[in-house]
Amino acid sequence: MPRNGRNPAAAVRPASDARTAAFEEFVVARSERLLRTAYLLTRDHALAEDLLQTSLAKAWSSWHRIESDPESYVRRILVNTFSTWWRRRWNGELPTEELPEPAANEPRSGGPDVAASTDLWDAVGRLPKRQRAVIVLRFYEDMSEAATAELLGISPGTVKSQTAKALAKLRIDPAILDRPDPSTGGSR
């Protein structure tokens, strides 16, 4: 049966069959997008896939309730699962407390843009999980403070303060702070 072609027999299929088909269609259509969010949170391909599958499994048990808007529900599960998951399961995610000292005048492969990108990505990885989630929701998902607050189950004020703290941490992250400013030739 073609994916987008509705089989008339579907109308008389058992409810569980129809529900499973809807679930699988959702996975096919939307899970890549959710995987990207998972990757931004976990910073590891395998962990992102694991987080996504875990979230989908949780969503499946409540599918009959969330069919009308499953994506936002799964995103909520995904972000909250990430926030409460712990390092034991996430052996791949052990952000270092201290940055390795860059060697003086050490050339960065790939040029200044690539190096700046790597530094920013690493700095995002050093954010606490909750702050990282707020940053991803606000600046990747482009969600409002109110929507972010609702998804995370916290107040808009907390979203605002967590966002401010996260951005402040990013701006003073040593990797970013120590980078020479290409426009001035000095440090930022």
Add this chain to the structure above:
Amino acid sequence: MNLDDLRRELRTRASEPGPASMSDRLSGVQSKVTAARRRKAVASGAATLVTLTVVGFAATQFVGGGDGDEMADAELVQMPEELNGDLQIAARYNEGAQDLSWTVPLDDLDVVTRTTCLLPADAAPPNADAPVMLSWTIDGGAPIPGQYSTQCGTAGDPSVSTLGPTTREDWREIGARRNGEVQIQVELQQDGEPIEVPGAQFGIALYDKTGDRVTSGGVELSVLIDIDGETYKLQDGYKTRELAETAGRDRVLRLRTPESDAPLAVLYGWDSPIPTASYDLKQDGEPLDTGYGGHLESPLLIDAEAEHRLALRARGASADGVLVLAYYELVDD
């Protein structure tokens, strides 16, 4: 760094994961559903494998009810064979009936009862605004002691409650004797009245207290507890406080929890034979939960990315019993 840099970086990085195999992904989801069900719920009666309609790729099988009804609702919890180190002796389930009667032989009184209850998604209890409670009596036991009540779970998330006599003394108080038997009656209630909720699933199990326990203030605390398939261990520093019947004065129990890589499980409550007064639990000054005296609540998971201050405050009404506040850390396998 400005916000445009950040947005650009996130979009660039987000495109890094390559395309994945959808059949692999669905197989992974299926495995997790199955694993979760092994931990928390097993299909009622004879669980069946249902081959589901597949859209566009290799067939996937999920475990579900075989009657074509909603899968989540077909998943009836069964009490685990082992919980908190305690081994199950026997269990009974309603199997579609609206009540349950069970004559239980007791070889020993060092046992506890645990219940489970799940309402179907389309449950329509008589009072839509009142919780549906699973209520049971042991040897008639009306109204107290020997009568217990716990709220049913919904949305595929069954409640599991340890409630009832927990010590030999408790059992004796309700008339139970070693090598005797007790009669357990279970039904659904709203506002204290029996009700019927078609599709509701519930059960009650008897467990041998084989798990390690410590006793503090006369209250037994399990050393190991199981939550969602993970094991947590009681940490030193747990607090208990025996309350005198002193009216009009709040009593507070405080506990600091450490920073940790994993969430912590907080056990709290007011172990009192008479549930006459309320308490509240706060975390760093913010409300976390409220409850009533009578029993300990199911453990609550809190994040531990930072230290926290917990405060359990029993409201001023006159009541005795023991306040309990403890935390458990995840046991690394």
